[in-house]
Amino acid sequence: MKNNSIHIIGGGIVGLCSAWYLQKEGFEVCIIDRYNLSNGTSHGNAGMIVPSHFIPMASPGIIAQGLKWLLSNKSPFFIKPRLNLDLMQWLWRFYRAANHQHVETCMPVLYHLNEWSKQLYKEISLNPDFDFGFEERGLLMLYKTEKQAREEEELAEKAHQLGVNAAIMDLPRLKTLEPEMDLDVLGGIYFPGDAHLYPNRFIRQMIAALKQRGVQFLVNTEIVDFNVSGRQITSLTSRSGQEIKVQNVLLTTGAWTGHLLKKLGIKIHLIAGKGYSITIKKPGLRPCIPTLLSEAKVALTPMGDDLRIGGTLELSGVSDHINQRRLSGIMESIPAYYRNLEVPFSPSTKIWQGYRPCTPDGMPYIGKSSQLSNMILGTGHGTMGMSLGPATSKLISQIMTEQDTEIDLHAFRLNRFK
Ligand SMILES: Cc1cc2nc3c(=O)[nH]c(=O)nc-3n(C[C@H](O)[C@H](O)[C@H](O)COP(=O)(O)OP(=O)(O)OC[C@H]3O[C@@H](n4cnc5c(N)ncnc54)[C@H](O)[C@@H]3O)c2cc1C
Incomplete structure (x- = not known):
């Protein structure tokens, strides 16, 4: 050795x-x-490369939002009730970290790490051994409600402070970005600096x-x-x-x-944050820009000829169990944002699940x-x-x-x- x-x-x-x-x-x-x-x-994640994500998960407002989500069995967030010391300690530290000062400290660090990582992916993609669908088409965050619009506009404001490009888009402007999609939204934020890739490849x-x-x-x-x-x-x-x-x-x-x-x-x-994705092979129609549905917390990413849809964060431990109600929550959110996006989904649809390693x-x-x-x-x-x-x-x-x-x-x- x-x-x-x-x-x-x-x-x-x-x-x-x-x-x-x-x-x-x-x-x-x-x-x-x-x-x-x-x-x-x-392998089965949403493949988004996100300099736009400079806000850590532990941030002000998340606790109140999380409690509301816990009341709905189709919401994007779930904690399996159980007496588990690791979970209790994690939740306490998460609660302590969810403050403005923490966000302000982490923002430049996360942005720097993400932006540098994107450059490194770019470098690797130039190597002839690789062809993993790396594209810099940006990221759209679509919202339907005034409340979410205000949150996303605050995010855009913070982005500008960091020097990150973020454009607030009304519906007509969104239509120029996604001309094929019949959008049912109030507006969106476009982060042109984000990228995506096909993780499995x-x-x-x-x-x-x-x-x-x-x-x-x-x-x-x-x-x-x-x-x-x-x-x-x-x-x-x-x-x-x-x-x-x-x-x-x-x-x-x-x-x-x-x-x-x-x-x-x-x-x-550190605990596992479980999530699901499904990959639709060669859909007739799909968004061409990776998109997050803001209220539903669902991700849609074009990958090669396919479309991957991912979402939910369950603090339910590591198990193979698929929570069908959460999955329905993901699938039902899609027609609420796109009137013309048909997503075939049946009991035989292949569901992928993965475990995000989450710190408080x-x-x-x-x-x-x-x-x-x-x-x-x-x-x-x-x-x-x-x-x-x-x-x-x-x-x-x-x-x-x-x-x-x-x-x-x-x-x-x-x-x-x-
Ligand atoms: C639905 C969903 C969508 C996501 N979308 C995105 C996205 O768009 N963009 C993004 O940046 N991230 C996304 N993520 C998060 C991302 O997928 C994870 O953060 C990332 O894959 C974690 O990588 P890792 O290398 O740390 O861990 P893993 O990929 O989990 O690798 C850990 C490896 O360790 C092995 N291992 C564990 N214990 C042992 C042991 N005792 N002995 C030997 N081997 C062991 C496991 O088998 C595993 O292969 C998403 C996650 C999910 C679930």
């Missing part, structure tokens, strides 16, 4: 992109995943490119424990009992990270562990992991090679909730 070898546990967007940058820096990289990397959270092509460059993959291998000597992890133990000796360990295990870290006696606050303050965890000198973490990107994957991974490679980091890491430190 070379001195600069690294084992990455978790082959989602963050793990794979980290492998990409670490391999370029001369690391010998092995990616370990408990599944076969064909259909995880980084990106992940597939990234795996192939990494293999070609000598990165090793150990799939269907779940890590269940660690051996530690002093302040170093010396080996990993898989569920089948395999011992894997390690030099450095990068944990990019998404929503499962908190659970795994308990094996090391390390506590982070809406900021990721990126950095080295203070307890273990050879462990580093990259997770907790919540609703923005696809967007923030490359920049997070580049930061990880800068940390591992002891370079100055592009962005100050303070907001991402692992022990910030103590």
Whole structure:
């Protein structure tokens, strides 16, 4: 084993992109995943690359809105009632973080990370090994009510303060952007700087490119424990009992990270935010700009010839159960915004589900562990992991090679909730 070898546990967007940058820096990289990397959270998401999303999930107003949503069984947000200490602690920290000062502090950091990530996707897309439908067509946020219009206009105002381009559009202007769609909305905000891609293609092509460059993959291998000597992890133990000796360990295990870290006696606050998507193959008609339906919190993204529709955030733990009422909530919202968009949906429609790794303050965890000198973490990107994957991974490679980091890491430190 070379001195600069690294084992990455978790082959989602963050793990794979980290492998990409670490391999370029001369690391010998092995990616370990408990599944076969064909259909995880980084595959079926809405593929939006979002410099427009500079407001963390924990923000003023969200608590009152969340409580209202809890009263409806078709709303975009759900907490499964249960006595669970991790959930209680998470909710308390979320409540504490949902304030103006937190938003003001996080805005420039999230914007910088997202914008840089978009540039990194652009760079990767120029590589001949890749063709993942990266396009910079912007993002539309459509609203139907005066109340939502005011919220989105405030968002546009904040965007202008940050120097982000955001245009408030009335219906006639929206029609010039989406001439084929019969919109039933009051207006919208257009963020021309956003982008989108086809996540399944990106992940597939990234795996192939990494293999070609000598990165090793150990799939269907779940890590269940660690051996530690002093302040170093010396080996990993898989569920089948395999011992894997390690030099450095990068944990990019998404929503499962908190659970795994308990094996090391390390506590982070992180829970799974489940969501669903369906992908309609070659629809007759579809929006040409990625769009968020603001009140319904539903995302529509054109991907290649297809259309992906995604939504809901359920704090219901990790389970295969599909909540049909939430799904109906997603599907029923679409004709309320588009009179002419037909979305075929029946009991046989293939439903994808994924788990956003959500932190209470809406900021990721990126950095080295203070307890273990050879462990580093990259997770907790919540609703923005696809967007923030490359920049997070580049930061990880800068940390591992002891370079100055592009962005100050303070907001991402692992022990910030103590
Ligand atoms: C419906 C929906 C829509 C979304 N839309 C967007 C969007 O438009 N834009 C955006 O930026 N983000 C979006 N997201 C969020 C984004 O998908 C996630 O934030 C991101 O995929 C998380 O990536 P990750 O690499 O951290 O984790 P994952 O992709 O979950 O990867 C973690 C990996 O770790 C592996 N693993 C876990 N535990 C172990 C273990 N013990 N041993 C070995 N392997 C293990 C898992 O198998 C998994 O492959 C969306 C999410 C959902 C659900």
